[in-house]
Amino acid sequence: MNKQEQKLKVLKMLEEGTINQSEALDLLELIGAEKEKEQEKEITIPREPIRVTIPEAPLDFFTNGHQSFSVSAEVHAESIQSLKLLGKNSKVSLRTHTGNNIEIEGWYKAVRNGDPMINFEENDGNYVLNYNVHGVKYLGFDVWVPEVVLMNLYLENSNATVDVSGAIAKRMTTLTxxxxxxxxxxxxxxxxxxxxxxxxxxxxxxxxxxxxxxxxxxxxxxxxxxxxxxxxxxxxxxxxxxxxxxxxxxxxxxxKIWLDLASLNLMNEQTQFEVEGKTTNANIDIFLPEMMELPFKMNASTKRGCIYTDSIDLKVSARDKGYLNAKTESYDYSAVTLDMNLQTTNANINVKGE
The missing domain is CATH 2.160.20 (Pectate Lyase C-like)
Known part of the structure; x- marks a missing residue:
């Protein structure tokens, strides 16, 4: 029963004589006092505050939010066996310099509550930059190595560029x-x-x-x-x-395959150049040296296309629509020659002078 209904009931009781006027006034005053208490209670109920958090560090879209690290390791040319560098989701680059140190300037962003565990270690001439794969969102770096011959250079990255310039290594591997x-x-x-x-x-x-x-x-x-x-x-x-x-x-x-052989060195005493090209639904274009004849042999095939060559002294062994097996007249007695095995579909094969 609400307050209005309670007041009406008091007035009806007064009208019926169940209570007198003084009692009715007391009841009405009591009902009014309870209403004021409820209103006061509604006003003083505490509310959950709106929390505004200002980060201690700038947000990512202002500064990328990454941290930096650097490495400097003195090395000796005769002691370097291998250099292995691992990055993740950020650019990796390697250059050479005239110094005797391996210098690394890097940057990373750690996973929340994760330990990046970035290490650069050496063991019997094998140098490795490693990290906790589960502890970083990204890790990239610029590396400078001495101008020496490395036995093995290995750079691995993911979802970001690998850029290598000036390096000398017996074996060089770049992966991303x-x-x-x-x-x-x-x-x-x-x-x-x-x-x-x-x-x-x-x-x-x-x-x-x-x-x-x-x-x-x-x-x-x-x-x-x-x-x-x-x-x-x-x-x-x-x-x-x-x-x-x-x-x-x-x-x-x-x-398409586009192969420019116009600058081949044909002055060697004896060289047999070989080209194997294979594609689908596109042309194969090969440009031969123009100033000096390069004797060649070709085995070319295409489907729903044509084969073209500029040579006028071609000896044809087999020819059909979309197929050509032939060689130049001088091929058999030349010291420098070119063998071509070419295949495509729905397109042409073009062999011509530059």
Whole structure:
């Protein structure tokens, strides 16, 4: 029963004579007093405060919220066996300098309540930069190494670029995913670069063997000298120019292969160049030296496409629609030759002078 109903009941009791006027006034006063107490109680009930927290450090979108670290380790050229560097979700770069130290300037962001455990350790000439994979959201760094020949150089990253310039190593390996790899002015007996969904760019490199592999992104090779080159991608172009690679294998899908051999050194006493190119749904374009004849042999096939060559002295062994097996007249008695094995679908194969 609410207050209004209680008052009406008191008045009805007064009208019926159940209570007198004095008693009625006392009851009405009591009802009014209880209402005031309830109103006062409603006003004084405590409320949960609205909390506003101002962070001690600036927010990430102002400063990235990362912390820094640095390493300086004196090394001796004859004692370096290997250098292994591991990053995560942030750019990794390596350069050479004239000093005798390995210098690292890095940055990282720790997982909440996680220990990054960043270490740089040496064991019998093997140097390793490592971290707690579960303790950091990202870790990146710039590294400077002495201008010495390393036995093994290994850089691994994820979801961020790896950039290497000027390094010399017997074996050089660069790995990442969903990010670019850039290699320049490097020397190696065995050079390997692997990523996914991002391009690989290699320039001014000398190697005995180089292997580049990615997916859904371009491979670009320029000014490279190597005995063997293996270049593999999918759904993207492979472009090779101004390079001297004795044995070259190029494989992609749904994209063109563009191979410029115009700058090949043909003055060697005896060299047999080999090119194997395979793609689908796109052209294979090969440009030969124009100023000096390069005798060649080719085995080329395509589906729903054509094969073109500028050579006028071609000896044809077999020819059909979309297939050509032939060689130039001078191929059999030349010291420097080129063998080409080319395959595509739904597109043309073009072999011509620059």
């Amino acid at each position: 995913k969903n990010a670019h790899i850039n290699l320049s002015q490097c020397q190696s007996d065995n050079l390997v670069a692997v990523t996914k969904n991002a391009h690989i760019d290699m320039r001014q490199v000398v190697a005995t063997k180089c292997e580049l592999s990615t997916t859904n992104a371009k491979i670009n090779v320029k000014n490279v000298k190597a005995e063997v080159g293996e270049f593999v991608t999918t759904n993207a172009e492979i472009a090779l120019h101004d390079s001297q690679i004795t044995k070259c294998n190029l494989q992609t899908k749904n994209a």
